[in-house]
Amino acid sequence: MTAVDGANPSKLDPFDLAAQLGAWSEGRGPLYRQLAAALADLLADGAIRSGTTLPPERRLADRLSVSRGTVVNAYGQLEQQGWIRRVQGRGTIVTGPARAQVDGSVAPPDGVGHRLFMPSLHSIDLLVAVPAALPEALDICEQTLIPRTPDICDNAEPAGIDPLRHRIAEWYRASGLPTNPEQIVVTSGAQQAIALAVEAVIQPGDVVLVESFTWPGLLDIVRANGGRVHAVPMDDHGVIVEEFATMVERLRPRMVALNPHNHNPTGSRLPASRRDAVADLCARYGVAVIEDRVASLLNFDHQVPPPLAAGRPEAAHVTIDSLNKLTWPGLRLGWIRTDTPTVAKLRAAKALNDLYSSIPSQLMALRIMEKLDELTDARRTMMVERSNTLVEAVARRLPDWEFRRPQGGVVLWVGLPGGRAAAFARIARSHGVSVATSAEFAAHSDPDDHIRLPFTQSPEVLAIAVERLARAWEAFRAEGSSIFAQPAPSII
Numbered sequence: 001m002t003a004v005d006g007a008n009p010s011k012l013d014p015f016d017l018a019a020q021l022g023a024w025s026e027g028r029g030p031l032y033r034q035l036a037a038a039l040a041d042l043l044a045d046g047a048i049r050s051g052t053t054l055p056p057e058r059r060l061a062d063r064l065s066v067s068r069g070t071v072v073n074a075y076g077q078l079e080q081q082g083w084i085r086r087v088q089g090r091g092t093i094v095t096g097p098a099r100a101q102v103d104g105s106v107a108p109p110d111g112v113g114h115r116l117f118m119p120s121l122h123s124i125d126l127l128v129a130v131p132a133a134l135p136e137a138l139d140i141c142e143q144t145l146i147p148r149t150p151d152i153c154d155n156a157e158p159a160g161i162d163p164l165r166h167r168i169a170e171w172y173r174a175s176g177l178p179t180n181p182e183q184i185v186v187t188s189g190a191q192q193a194i195a196l197a198v199e200a201v202i203q204p205g206d207v208v209l210v211e212s213f214t215w216p217g218l219l220d221i222v223r224a225n226g227g228r229v230h231a232v233p234m235d236d237h238g239v240i241v242e243e244f245a246t247m248v249e250r251l252r253p254r255m256v257a258l259n260p261h262n263h264n265p266t267g268s269r270l271p272a273s274r275r276d277a278v279a280d281l282c283a284r285y286g287v288a289v290i291e292d293r294v295a296s297l298l299n300f301d302h303q304v305p306p307p308l309a310a311g312r313p314e315a316a317h318v319t320i321d322s323l324n325k326l327t328w329p330g331l332r333l334g335w336i337r338t339d340t341p342t343v344a345k346l347r348a349a350k351a352l353n354d355l356y357s358s359i360p361s362q363l364m365a366l367r368i369m370e371k372l373d374e375l376t377d378a379r380r381t382m383m384v385e386r387s388n389t390l391v392e393a394v395a396r397r398l399p400d401w402e403f404r405r406p407q408g409g410v411v412l413w414v415g416l417p418g419g420r421a422a423a424f425a426r427i428a429r430s431h432g433v434s435v436a437t438s439a440e441f442a443a444h445s446d447p448d449d450h451i452r453l454p455f456t457q458s459p460e461v462l463a464i465a466v467e468r469l470a471r472a473w474e475a476f477r478a479e480g481s482s483i484f485a486q487p488a489p490s491i492i
């Protein structure tokens, strides 16, 4: 609901706006940027609607106890991003909830991904679902020797150093997917792999099918390249094949991008029968497939699903893997496995993007690959313990929250029994926990009624986080009993 001035229903009162902004200034960076980001959040989730007049700069500055310059700069940034317009004699007007996409969906001007990297300074960060470096991986990195030979040390090949490409190809062959080193492009992680693949395959206007909730780094890249995002409905096990088939037939997409194993954010695992059905349909209709496998090794039952490309040598598959979450996020090392014509495009895109990936990282990755099974076991053991801690604490302290026990990966997807998740996230933030909500991951309008809880922090921190969430939930229910009673409205 937009808080409005009593005299003029489209004018936002500075007192009400300050209350809606909550603890907006506890993050990092200049105050005006924090204010702009907090306002953009309110605009993105519809709390402030199009046509509303924002308070005059001086009045808002007085209310927030900041300089007028802070508000002027914050408004300036929002204007540049297309959220607001300053009209002589009328004031500062909200021009939309967001910029419309080619496909008619809307997203905030900076994309949605950046919100995951804005925890409040004084809160436990449950926005980012990335575990800290695995000590065993750091040991290996520390012992990695740099060979003083120009073919390695000074190797500027955009697709990566030969020994690593050979090792990765061998790893795929061992998993049943025939691969030669020329089919590999080493990247600085899965995110760069997604960006390069989308850039290489998508032309403006192309339809891209994605899971209805998905990694925002994918959504933002597709939209930045002019792709038209269409969301495939999901159930507890991932995309629904019948819906997928209808959409492929009707929309004739250029590409399908899936994160089918321990999906981020829902934690779902696409069963083998659905994986086959989806891959067969894509092969039949000539649709390129991006398979994002960042958490595929983290199944708690130790089963590693084969890549969708296995058994389909002719199909256009871009298989993406990464060592970052698995071993050390700071390594920034991942790769793409695809056909050689696509490799040529990706290699050119990689060269333009950052020339080539860091040689020390590539050498460390080579050593890590030798011990990958042991490291995967260590990371899996860690994630099972943390998942148990989180699940038990949530079940005990927040018994009305709904979730399925994770079978792998790094996140718990929680359905809230009422209210809007973004509103709860604001209260959680003021209680010292930053969490992401369904809004951060939704490809299209959806009820904002879930939050994502990563179990990547230590068990001790997770226990404190759940205590704070429980207190925030009490406050949310007490403070917003009228909001709580309403069904969750659509977001973005």
Ligand SMILES: Cc1ncc(COP(=O)(O)O)c(C=O)c1O
Residues within 6 Å of the ligand: 129, 130, 188, 189, 190, 191, 192, 215, 217, 259, 264, 292, 294, 322, 323, 324, 325, 329, 333, 334
């Ligand atoms: C589904 C998904 N894809 C890609 C990425 C980016 O991974 P990387 O750190 O390897 O770039 C993430 C990171 O959290 C992710 O969750």
